[in-house]
Amino acid sequence: MPFYEYQVVEGHEGCDTCRHSFEKWQKMKDDALTACPDCGAPVHRLLFAQSISTPKTPAELKNLGFTKLVKREEGVYENLTRTGNESKYMVRDKPETMPDIKSKITD
Numbered sequence: 001m002p003f004y005e006y007q008v009v010e011g012h013e014g015c016d017t018c019r020h021s022f023e024k025w026q027k028m029k030d031d032a033l034t035a036c037p038d039c040g041a042p043v044h045r046l047l048f049a050q051s052i053s054t055p056k057t058p059a060e061l062k063n064l065g066f067t068k069l070v071k072r073e074e075g076v077y078e079n080l081t082r083t084g085n086e087s088k089y090m091v092r093d094k095p096e097t098m099p100d101i102k103s104k105i106t107d
């Protein structure tokens with residue numbers, strides 16, 4: 001379910017809620033809000049935010065081209081999203097173990 005962000009229409013007083021913009025979860029088919037639920041001032045939708053789908057698993061991060069490093073011990077990080085020839089562990093001061101971030105950015 002996506003959420004929408006609303007803010008009071010410029011030129012209207014509004015209240016603490018709508019002056020700073022507030023978020024409201026709505027079903028796709030629901031109509032957009034036109035008035036602040038707290039004070040009734042006219043509001044408009046600021047942006048359409050994707051449903052919250054922050055990638056959490058290494059596989060999801062990898063698919064999105066992120067590199068996730070988890071500290072295993074002092075100076076040693078496990079690269080949970082390693083691809084290709086990347087080293088499973090990144091060791092500080094060992095450049096050859098660094099994730100190949102550049103290639104991911106240009107992909």
Ligand SMILES: [Zn+2]
Pocket residue numbers: 014015016017018019036037038039040041
């Ligand atoms: Zn308000």
